Amino acid sequence: MSKNYYDAADLRKFGKITEWNEELGAKFFDYYGKVFEEGSLTAREKSLIALAVAHTEQCPYCIDAYTKDGLQKGITKEEMMEAVHVGAAIKSGATLVHGVQMMNIVNKLDS
């Protein structure tokens, strides 16, 4: 057993999840592949969305995968950082908007 919860080498083994459930694993990877195909959004736009979400999910595997994917697609480091800030802005906004809930409760309880 590894001493670390995360191991970079595990990313390459992602496909192996299919071995323990062929049907669901295959369906997932089929779906996953389709999602990232060129559609109404370009593959480039999808890659940047994935990079932002990878950060908000704080998934090291996804950050690794979509940073490399961005480089392959010719996305610049400036574009990548802006995408990360979009994720961060939503994260902090999501925290701060709950401040209204706190204000509501204070206003109701504290005369």
Add this chain to the structure above:
Amino acid sequence: MATKSLKARNNDIANTERQLEILSNGIFANRELPTFATKIKETNQFPLRPKKLEILQINLGYMCNQVCDHCHVDAGPDRNEIMTIETMNHCLEVIKKTGAQTLDLTGGAPEMNPNFRWFVEEASKTGIKDFIVRSNLTIIKANKKYHDLPDFFKKHGVHVVSSLPHYTKGKTDKQRGNGVFDKSIEALKSLNKVGYGMPNSDLRLDLVYNPSGAFLPGNQQALEQDFKKALKADFDINFHNLFAITNLPISRFLDYLIASENYDDYMTTLVDAYNPVAVQNVMCTNTISVSWDGFLYDCDFNQMLNLKVASKVQHISDYHEELLQNRNIVINQHCFGCTAGAGSSCQGVVA
């Protein structure tokens, strides 16, 4: 950014035997990764054999005005290996009788060979169908004596293929040196001005993209669209096609991979992306590469590793196409670079 070749710096990697040693040891020797031979045996593609010869690629010398970080030739201003007139004459004899439809001149900066123009004039008289010169663009702006190159190319119906790693200044200069992007843009404008790369123009101008580090190129078509859109919007520049080329783990790129501790991961990425369909169309199956001193190789990369063709005929002065075509192609682990994903060749993707 280095200003000298590995050879001039006496770097270990300048030694081709050392490179082959690296490519055969480590993760390949301990069987963590399969060798290229093992991999192509899986699909009954071993030994790799030539198909119809289509491209004769001639390297006019390793001298270059640039010292790009990832150059597989280890080219630079300090390299003085240059093709002589005598060897050029041997090449012309071959060009006259070859079945190949494409002549592809490369370097270094081929324009720096003092007999470059004479050779192009002579070669253009042979009626070769597609006559490519691989120009690094900046050479056109490097010195007054090169300023008329766009007109010269046009006069001889040359198909210009030029490297441009990215449509932004930052990424291009990081890889190819400060000021390279601005000069390249000026050169592209000069080429457009005489008709190169314009929509519906017969004067072909294609660009070559290679990644700026230890990662694979993305989808060639998508990259071409991004390049076209950006170069048109920012500089009003036109070109025809973009060739996406994978960096092969040899010479300066190998040195970079090792120094940056990316070698194992990069080789793993190449092997993981192995595509047997790409093997069917790798360029060594339709190309002969000629070095500045007239020796024959399966491709430009084998030339840089000093892996000569496995044939009785090894020099342009003894050239015999039929004999040459009956040979096994020399392979090693660097070949994974041409078979990853959509594959890679001097003409871009192959699968």
